[in-house]
């Protein structure tokens with residue numbers, strides 16, 4: 001048979017390991033995976049040689065903010081940044097857009113805002129907030145990949161947090177349809193106000209115990225209800241053992257961490273450098289090492305960006321006041337390189353990268369066609385040079401705003417080309433956004 005595309009690589013990162021292979025694509029899907037030198041008929045035959053062929057990454061934690069706060073980040077800019085960074089599927093968070101995605105009507109508004117603008121595929125999280133329990137099942141049936149909740153103030157008034165009773169009640173409702181709840185786990189009772197330019201004081205204001213107390217509540221509620229729960233953006237590594245224990249006890253719990261917690265350490269952050277502000281915060285290098293060990297041990301399931309930009313003026317860059325600055329780090333385009341830069345030094349492989357940043361987040365979000373190079377899966381492919389180094393130039397980022405703590409960092413590993421369902425993305429000038437709006441399953 002004649003294929004539309006064949007991509008050959010001596011380092012194809014397949015589910016059962018990395019080896020030379022030829023990936024044959026017909027229409028939107030992978031039709032066959034053959035030997036590197038296999039004779040295959042195709043309209044286009046691309047030989048990557050020693051460049052690695054990765055599955056397109058799945059970033060299950062992206063704040064697009066459109067509609068309503070499109071000046072923070074929008075579908076067109078976020079998805080171009082994703083494509084440039086080797087991410088072929090994003091899952092959009094339900095808050096910071098207006099309206100938040102807490103009803104089916106709001107989901108329809110979001111989908112209408114995204115239609116025709118997306119350069120990669122986009123799936124959507126719903127939100128669980130006080131008073132919207134009746135909307136959870138309809139949102140689930142409308143195809144959201146799960147539900148996000150906060151356990152403390154979210155930073156935007158239209159997305160209030162659940163209290164402990166509300167958390168348990170939401171998990172009970174979601175257990176009935178086997179839907180996933182993902183939680184921003186920090187406990188406000190353990191957090192102190194912080195202001196000023198001192199990064200150490202900001203970190204101290206959000207101590208590990210704040211994460212621990214909130215995660216305890218999530219574990220208890222998941223254990224009591226049998227529901228599936230997921231901890232977003234784990235920063236406090238001393239929660240890893242508790243999470244491992246809950247998993248071992250059969251609690252249906254998963255956890256993610258983010259590139260900035262694995263790459264940066266608090267000791268390196270200059271005072272007043274509010275581009276480094278996230279909640280929970282980047283902690284010290286001892287914590288970073290322990291997070292890596294939690295990831296390498298398989299307790300932490302995935303690494304996703306928590307890309308959460310805002311306009312530069314909301315980052316309080318001129319005052320450098322950590323109290324005033326928006327807490328969010330923009331890294332959608334850089335996550336693969338940032339994590340690989342450290343991972344390769346630690347002797348980790350591209351197989352680990354594909355698991356942490358593609359197959360595990362795809363499984364989390366219930367997107368079986370995504371995140372793996374496998375026959376009948378979507379032909380989402382990334383040509384990646386694992387040896388090339390580059391200095392991050394914010395002017396080359398496709399995020400709406402170039403503010404990023406990675407500016408000037410030397411990263412290893414560069415995306416050379418990305419294909420979405422067999423279609424090459426961002427080739428030359430122009431092109432059209434071919435991303436689709438996905439539903440779970």
Ligand SMILES: [Zn+2]
Nearest residue numbers: 063093306308
């Ligand atoms: Zn987030």
